[in-house]
Amino acid sequence: MSxxxxxxxxxxxxxxWAKVRGDLKYADDFSLPGMLYGKVLRSKYPAxxxxxxxxxxxxxxxxxxxxxxxxxxxxxxxxxxxxQSSEIGKGFEGLYRVLADKKVRFMGEAIALxxxxxxxxxxxxxxxxxxxxxxxxxxxxxxxAMKPGAYLVGEEVTNIVCEFGCNQGDLKKGFAExxxxxxxxxxxxxxxxxxxxxxxxxxxxxDYDVINIRVGSQVIEHFRDVADVLGLPHNKVRYIxxxxxxxxxxxxxxxxxxxxxxxxxxxxKPVRLVYTREESIxxxxxxxxFVMKYKxxxxxxxxxxALDVEFIADAGGHIYLTPWVVLYTTINAAGxxxxxxxxxxxxxxxxxxxxxxxxxxxxxxxxxxAYESLIDELSRKLNLDPLxxxxxxxxxxxxxxxxxxxxxxxxxxxxEVAEKAWAALGEPAEGDDENKKIGRGxxxxxxxxxxxxxxxxxxxxxxxxxSDGSVVVRSGIxxxxxxxxxxxxxxxxxxxxxxxxxxxxxxxxxxxxPLAGTTTATRQTxxxxxxxxxxxxxxxxxVINKAAEMLNVNSEKLDLINEKVMVSYDSLQYLPLVEVIKxxxxxxxxxxxxxxxxxxxxxxxxxxxxxxxxxxxxxxxAQAVEIAVDTETGQVExxxxxxxxxxxxxxxxxxxxxxxxxxxxxxxxxxLTEEVIMEKGITMxxxxxxxxxxxxxxxxxxxxILVESGGGLGPYGAKGIGEPACSIIAPAILNAIYDAVGVRxxxxxxxxxxxx
Amino acid sequence: MEGYSxxxxxxxxxxxxxxxxxxxxxxxxxxxxxxxVKCGCExxxxxxxxxxxxxxxxxxxxxxxLQANGKEVxxxxxxxxxxxxxxxxxxFVNYGAIQCGFCTPGLIMVAKSYLDQDPIPDREEIKKAxxxxxxxxxGYKKIVDAIYAVAVENYKLEGGIYV
Numbered sequence: 018m019s020x021x022x023x024x025x026x027x028x029x030x031x032x033x034w035a036k037v038r039g040d041l042k043y044a045d046d047f048s049l050p051g052m053l054y055g056k057v058l059r060s061k062y063p064a065x066x067x068x069x070x071x072x073x074x075x076x077x078x079x080x081x082x083x084x085x086x087x088x089x090x091x092x093x094x095x096x097x098x099x100x101q102s103s104e105i106g107k108g109f110e111g112l113y114r115v116l117a118d119k120k121v122r123f124m125g126e127a128i129a130l131x132x133x134x135x136x137x138x139x140x141x142x143x144x145x146x147x148x149x150x151x152x153x154x155x156x157x158x159x160x161x162a163m164k165p166g167a168y169l170v171g172e173e174v175t176n177i178v179c180e181f182g183c184n185q186g187d188l189k190k191g192f193a194e195x196x197x198x199x200x201x202x203x204x205x206x207x208x209x210x211x212x213x214x215x216x217x218x219x220x221x222x223x224d225y226d227v228i229n230i231r232v233g234s235q236v237i238e239h240f241r242d243v244a245d246v247l248g249l250p251h252n253k254v255r256y257i258x259x260x261x262x263x264x265x266x267x268x269x270x271x272x273x274x275x276x277x278x279x280x281x282x283x284x285x286k287p288v289r290l291v292y293t294r295e296e297s298i299x300x301x302x303x304x305x306x307f308v309m310k311y312k313x314x315x316x317x318x319x320x321x322x323a324l325d326v327e328f329i330a331d332a333g334g335h336i337y338l339t340p341w342v343v344l345y346t347t348i349n350a351a352g353x354x355x356x357x358x359x360x361x362x363x364x365x366x367x368x369x370x371x372x373x374x375x376x377x378x379x380x381x382x383x384x385x386x387a388y389e390s391l392i393d394e395l396s397r398k399l400n401l402d403p404l405x406x407x408x409x410x411x412x413x414x415x416x417x418x419x420x421x422x423x424x425x426x427x428x429x430x431x432x433e434v435a436e437k438a439w440a441a442l443g444e445p446a447e448g449d450d451e452n453k454k455i456g457r458g459x460x461x462x463x464x465x466x467x468x469x470x471x472x473x474x475x476x477x478x479x480x481x482x483x484s485d486g487s488v489v490v491r492s493g494i495x496x497x498x499x500x501x502x503x504x505x506x507x508x509x510x511x512x513x514x515x516x517x518x519x520x521x522x523x524x525x526x527x528x529x530x531p532l533a534g535t536t537t538a539t540r541q542t543x544x545x546x547x548x549x550x551x552x553x554x555x556x557x558x559x560v561i562n563k564a565a566e567m568l569n570v571n572s573e574k575l576d577l578i579n580e581k582v583m584v585s586y587d588s589l590q591y592l593p594l595v596e597v598i599k600x601x602x603x604x605x606x607x608x609x610x611x612x613x614x615x616x617x618x619x620x621x622x623x624x625x626x627x628x629x630x631x632x633x634x635x636x637x638x639a640q641a642v643e644i645a646v647d648t649e650t651g652q653v654e655x656x657x658x659x660x661x662x663x664x665x666x667x668x669x670x671x672x673x674x675x676x677x678x679x680x681x682x683x684x685x686x687x688x689l690t691e692e693v694i695m696e697k698g699i700t701m702x703x704x705x706x707x708x709x710x711x712x713x714x715x716x717x718x719x720x721x722i723l724v725e726s727g728g729g730l731g732p733y734g735a736k737g738i739g740e741p742a743c744s745i746i747a748p749a750i751l752n753a754i755y756d757a758v759g760v761r762x763x764x765x766x767x768x769x770x771x772x773x
Numbered sequence: 774m775e776g777y778s779x780x781x782x783x784x785x786x787x788x789x790x791x792x793x794x795x796x797x798x799x800x801x802x803x804x805x806x807x808x809x810v811k812c813g814c815e816x817x818x819x820x821x822x823x824x825x826x827x828x829x830x831x832x833x834x835x836x837x838x839l840q841a842n843g844k845e846v847x848x849x850x851x852x853x854x855x856x857x858x859x860x861x862x863x864x865f866v867n868y869g870a871i872q873c874g875f876c877t878p879g880l881i882m883v884a885k886s887y888l889d890q891d892p893i894p895d896r897e898e899i900k901k902a903x904x905x906x907x908x909x910x911x912g913y914k915k916i917v918d919a920i921y922a923v924a925v926e927n928y929k930l931e932g933g934i935y936v
Contacts, residue, residue: 029866036874037862037881039809039849046808211909213813213821213875262811262875263909294814498873498910671869675911679872682912705818705907713900713913 022578023510023517024733027670030503031518032260032496044233044259045217045291052219053082055273055280055290056139058129058146059300060121063334063369063698064155064168067118067148070129075145080138082284084146085130087118090279091248097337099269100238100535101472105621108179111336112171115246115275120153122170123334123371124698125299132280132288155369157697159331160308162366170334170367178332179340181347182625183361183420191323191358195314199394203311203387204764207331207693208304209702210376211710214262215297220277221287227528228254228278233261235269235495236535240527242271243278254278258525264497265683266375267301269537270337295703303693304376305330305342305365309387319401319409321392324419326350328363328384333372339365341469342373344624345380348631351419352388353431353463354410359419369698375537377683381464382744386765389460389748393755403459403752404439408432411461421622423630428728430637430663435461437722438639438661446643446656453645455656456757460749461639465632466539466737467730470619476544477531480509480552481609482560484602486580486595488513490522493533494545499739500672501541505549507668508732512553513560514577514594531611539737542668543633544614546732552612559606564597634730636741638662640681640749646757651769653689653754655715658746661722665729665736673738677721680742686711688747692766781841783807784851792838798824798831801838802848809850809878813907820906823879824848830886832905847885849878857888860923868919872910880906884920891931894924 035041072084087093096110117126129146133139156168162176170176192198218232230243237256244254261268273290280288292300307330314323328346332339343365350361396406411431417424439459448455468474479491490509496502506520523530533545557577564582565572568590576585583591601608616633643657660681667673690709694701702708727734751762760772776793783802792801799822802810810833813821817835824833825847852858861881864870871877880903887902899920900913908916 027869029869029871032874033866033869033871034862036871036877037849037865038853039878041874042808043811043875045812211907212873213811213819213907213909214873215813261873262813263873265909291812294816294819498875500872671915672872675869675872675915678912678914679910680912683909704816705814706816710907710909711913712904712907713917714904716900716913718896718914718917719912 021511023507024668025666025670028517029671030500030506032503041260043214043262044231047219047231049219049221049287052287052289053132053134053284054136054139055276055288056131056143057127057276058143060117060124060126060128062121062150062152063124064153065121065150066153067121068151069149071147072129075131075142078138078142078145080134081142082132082286083280084142085279085283086128087116090115090246092246095242095245098242099338100236105471108624109340111178113242120171123369124700125371126334130276130280132284155698157368157370159329159366159368162368163364170369176367177364178336178367179343179365181344181363181627183347183350183359183627185419185422186358188323188325188358188360192314194322196317197395197398198312198314199391200312201391201763203309203390205307205383205386206765207306207371207695208376208687208691209298209693209708210265210267211708212263212265212267215292215294216268216272216301217291218273218277219287219289220281222281222285226253228282229257230274230277231257231259232274233259233268234274235264235497235537237493237495237525237527238532238535239271239274243275246275247278247282255528258495261497264536265377266379266537269375269535270302272301298703298708299700302337302374303333303371305373305383307383309384311387311391313391313395315395317399319399319406321354321356321410323358324351324356326361330365331370331373332365332367333370334367335372337372337374339373342375342380346384348420348627349381349384352385353412353461353637354419355412355416356419361420370695371700378740378744379538381740382684382687382747385460385462385744386748390751393752394761404435407435407461421627421629421631425635427634427730428726430724430726431461434637434661434663434724435459435639438641438659441659441720441722442641442643442657448645452649453647454757455643455645456753457641457643458749458752458756459639459641460745460752462745463635463637464741464744465635467543467616467633468538468540469631470617470633471621473618474534474540474544474616475613476533476548477611477613478505478533478545478548478552479531479609479611480549480556482513482556482598484598486515486519486598488515488520490520490549491530492522492524492545492549493527493530494541495525495536497536499676500669501536504542504669505545508546508549509553512550512557515580539740542735542737543731544616546668546735548612548614550732551614552610555610555612556608559601559608560597563601563606564592567592567597567600634736636662636736636738638741638745640745642749642753644750644753644757646754646772648758651773653767653772655685655717655750658717659720659722661724662738662741663724663726663736664738665731666725666727666733667723668732668735673723674721676738676742678719681719681746682711682716683743684746685716685750687765688750689766777839779838779842781843782845784847785854794839796838797834798836798838798841799833802833807848810848811875811878813875820883821876821879823882823906825882825886828886828889830883849881852881852885857923857927858885861885864919864923868915868922870911870915870919876906876908880908880916888924888927891927892924893933894921894928896921899924
């Protein structure tokens, strides 16, 4: 193919216009005649036994159509699944309990559902449901929860839900060789995704008894889980995914869908359910807090020879994705460093805090805070430049991850990205305020794109060339706002030689679009991008072959470009695309194709010592900041922020830059202000007045630097960027704080009172 | 709906409806089909429900519907009828200032009310003007870029000399 026409160009997708005009209908913008309003009754206690629930007064209230409790749910207890179709063993599938009975496991857990004629009536009905609780002591610290005799959060015999390990080399020997040893414990907090659109949706039963759920979900494959809860065949539940007002992993677990399905199934009427902001913060998952014990040994020349790590993650009240996140963390423990002797031990532990699950970065940002703080400390102890110590230790192409030994076969852009991010800070700011100390910090990191290879991930996409030369793409891809849908349009436009405006995509419908898998794990560019590329290339081949016959030239000499099939060496000799399409149709040549792309498949590893390939590939990046610390108030102002990633190839240029800029600020919030504060399981920060995310005045203009090595496994050599983009900035800020005022923050967020 | 009569203009269109004393303008607008006014918190903390009344950007969740009686309300859907609004929409698209888009209708409205004052283009002032509107996706840079570009163009059109 000649040079790109669409790929890599800053072309906005058509959803951008729908969004600026206010035309786009999100999940809660949809109404149906006669619809009811759903509401959820939530637990007042983080730990309690439910003695009884009396719904009779609520049921008698005028306008109330139904009140449901655990007893009314056909299968109230099933397993948490996330779209995987392969068997991966019990360790990864936790309890999915729709409505709480027996023990309540966190504050805000759903206990009962109401559907009523108006929202006000539904709210009134909630007040009339009488729940008798026996409050229980609960446990709120994962280290306490691990101890024998600790309060048991669920019905199991232990609170420990997962345990992983990685061993490489000889740790004892490694530390014996070390000339410098540093040991630290780092802590990171609960974090909320803080998407601006709360969880919402509408459900109805169609003419053929199919439950339709129109909802914003990152995993439309949950239709199977909802069907299992209702005891219905899987093909009797349909998800119609809407464009989401942000997801960040928080719409990866089931949110409103099961409740909607139950209420519409029971009442036979359409039902809408929209969470309030407070309800959203109380009830959805959080990013895992971790206690991370790190011990590192190095030679005087800065070469790291040994690393010993222990992780304890707070799973909160339910398992959800905890084992997966903790396994990510385990594998990411040593970051992008080449260390011969490593031991990692990790635990996920239930407590009576809000449950934790996927959040942008999925277990990568937490260890990054630890190892990048540690290497900064090491560099200062050894009097080495922050760049130099990383140069001496970083992984390069062909080397293996220090934890699992997975060999890095594609290009590793280290130390390249670090050098670029650091240099881009430019000249230091001139400070004339003596109360403001300037500091700089650097951090590097890696994160996988694509799911665990033992999940046997695949994606499907359908591409069709219409008789007028326009293109239809159908893909189950959920769009969280990262440009997922328009990415596929760009690939189809490029391959079929049509302008982007002639491609229309239909997404996220489990009845009508081929399943593309989850919009999680930074996998869609790689997975659905490749599936779409495969389908489009098949059609391209058919068109070109037909044109070759018509022009009587060798098909290898033909290109499909600007809606023409051209002889590449002589652009005057061509056929209009529509003519070739006509000829194909006449000859019965199929101009549609549904293709499947499979990631590499591996077997489930030995979880006590995870070895070998666990991910398809990794994205490498570096971020650097210059900050000012006010020595009177402890306030940190980020003056400059640079971010440099090897994105392989930027297919959607504006979206890639947007991910890098937005990801940086997402991570900046993690470093400086964001914490869901829980006091004995009670959320103290259930609003944006208390849970502080960055505003426009808090942020510098992020400088995004793209490296395009072409070394990725995605279309045209692309890599994933969504999650990696946010996973590195926090320790860069911590290192800059140390540089400015000599204070080493080891527990996030770095609030003024910790600095002063 | 039983209640008080409420007459107002939304995007130049007459609305004659009823409301309850406690209903917010946000809920009233959404109930009457103006779903482009987004609901993110109902507490005035996120800015997704920003609209314009009398050239001022207002968080419609903090205003009672009855307080808008007789007023001219503008939402993002009305921006196509207004030159600055149209330019802002185009600029947001071209600069990639949109990701999930949930904050976009509110941000365009707050940017419009800021630009209506014909300010001297200044990135820091733009940041201050939009600081009551949260965006979780973009990191704000492309949003500021988009507004700044329109501000510069507008300033020149208004006879300002900008270097």
